[in-house]
Amino acid sequence: MIFSSAIIAQIGGDATYRFLELSSSPRQLALGNPITLHDSDISTTLANPATIYGEHGGQLMINYEPYFDSIHSGSAAYAHTINRAKALVFDIKYIHYGTFEGADELGNPTSDFSGSEVALGLASSHYFLRPNLYVGARLRYILSNLDTYTSSGITGDIGLYYSPIGNPLRIALVYQHLGKQLTAYEDVYEPLPANLIFGFSSALEHLPLRWHVSLHHLNKWPLLFENPEETTTDLVGNRTQQNSGLIKKVLRHATFGVEVFPDGLFSIRLGYHAQRAAELRILEVRNFSGLSFGVGMQLRRLRFQLSHARYNVAGNRTFLGLTLEPKK
Numbered sequence: 001m002i003f004s005s006a007i008i009a010q011i012g013g014d015a016t017y018r019f020l021e022l023s024s025s026p027r028q029l030a031l032g033n034p035i036t037l038h039d040s041d042i043s044t045t046l047a048n049p050a051t052i053y054g055e056h057g058g059q060l061m062i063n064y065e066p067y068f069d070s071i072h073s074g075s076a077a078y079a080h081t082i083n084r085a086k087a088l089v090f091d092i093k094y095i096h097y098g099t100f101e102g103a104d105e106l107g108n109p110t111s112d113f114s115g116s117e118v119a120l121g122l123a124s125s126h127y128f129l130r131p132n133l134y135v136g137a138r139l140r141y142i143l144s145n146l147d148t149y150t151s152s153g154i155t156g157d158i159g160l161y162y163s164p165i166g167n168p169l170r171i172a173l174v175y176q177h178l179g180k181q182l183t184a185y186e187d188v189y190e191p192l193p194a195n196l197i198f199g200f201s202s203a204l205e206h207l208p209l210r211w212h213v214s215l216h217h218l219n220k221w222p223l224l225f226e227n228p229e230e231t232t233t234d235l236v237g238n239r240t241q242q243n244s245g246l247i248k249k250v251l252r253h254a255t256f257g258v259e260v261f262p263d264g265l266f267s268i269r270l271g272y273h274a275q276r277a278a279e280l281r282i283l284e285v286r287n288f289s290g291l292s293f294g295v296g297m298q299l300r301r302l303r304f305q306l307s308h309a310r311y312n313v314a315g316n317r318t319f320l321g322l323t324l325e326p327k328k
Contacts, residue, residue, distance in 0.1 A: 019073065020176075154179045160173045216255065282313060292309035
C-alpha cells in the first residue's frame with residue numbers, strides 16, 4: 001500500500017514572483033528587513049509605503065546585488081515632491097537568472113535561453129485620522145520572462161505607520177504583495193507571496209542607537225516545521241515527538257535589527273533573521289546563518305550603503321546602494 005500526505009509549513013515554493021520578497025535596499029538587508037524605518041532616506045519607503053513623506057522628494061536611489069551564482073538583482077527609486085508633506089515614489093525591482101543551456105526532450109543541445117523578472121511600482125502616503133498616523137499604498141505591475149514564455153501580474157502593498165509625538169516609539173503594519181497573475185505560464189495560475197508584517201522600534205535616550213523588531217508572514221502561522229525525526233527517548237526506550245512551544249513558534253517569524261548613529265554621517269547596522277538562521281544552518285559548520293551587517297556613509301549629496309548577509313556555506317549575499325540627494 002502507498003500512502004501520501006501534504007505538509008504545508010514553510011513559505012518556499014507556494015507562490016510565484018518570489019523575487020518581490022528580496023530586500024529592496026542594503027539598509028533593509030542589514031537590519032533584517034524592518035518596516036519601521038522613517039527618515040529622509042528614500043530606501044526606507046520600499047518596505048512600507050506609509051513612511052513616504054515630502055522630504056524624500058528629488059532623491060534618486062540605485063541598488064545592485066550580485067545574488068547567488070550568475071543571478072543578479074537590483075532596484076531603483078525616484079521620489080517626486082507633491083508638497084512639503086507628500087511625495088510620489090516611482091520604483092523598479094528586477095532579477096536576472098542568468099543564461100541556461102537549452103536541450104530538447106532527448107537531451108540534444110538547442111539554443112541557450114535566459115530568464116528575468118521585473119516589477120514597476122508607484123507609491124504614496126497620507127496622514128490618517130491624526131497627524132502622526134499615516135497610511136500608504138504601493139501598486140506594482142510585474143512582468144516575468146523565461147525563454148519564450150511570459151507571464152504578468154499586478155500587486156499592491158498597504159501600510160500603516162504610527163509615531164507618538166515626543167516619543168521615540170514607532171509602530172507599523174504592512175500587508176505586502178496582495179494581488180494576482182494577469183497572465184500565466186501555460187495558463188497555470190499561482191498565488192503571489194502575500195506577507196503580513198507587524199513591527200515596532202524605539203531609540204535609546206542617551207545613546208545614538210535605534211532598534212527594530214518585526215514579525216513577518218503572520219498570515220502563514222506557524223512557519224515552524226515539526227520534524228518527525230526530532231524525538232526524545234526515555235529511560236525505557238519510548239520515543240516521543242518533540243513539539244515546539246509558543247515562544248519558539250513566534251521567534252521563527254521574528255527579525256531583529258540595531259542601527260548605531262542612525263541619523264549620523266556614518267552609521268553601523270546589525271540584524272538577525274531567525275527563520276533564515278534556523279532553516280539554513282548546518283549543525284557541524286559555523287557560518288553565522290541569519291546574521292547580517294552593514295554600513296551607511298553620507299558624502300555631501302551622496303549616500304553610500306553596503307551590507308552583507310550570512311546564509312550558509314553554499315553562499316552569502318552582498319548588497320551595494322547609492323542615493324543622490326537634490327541640491328538644497
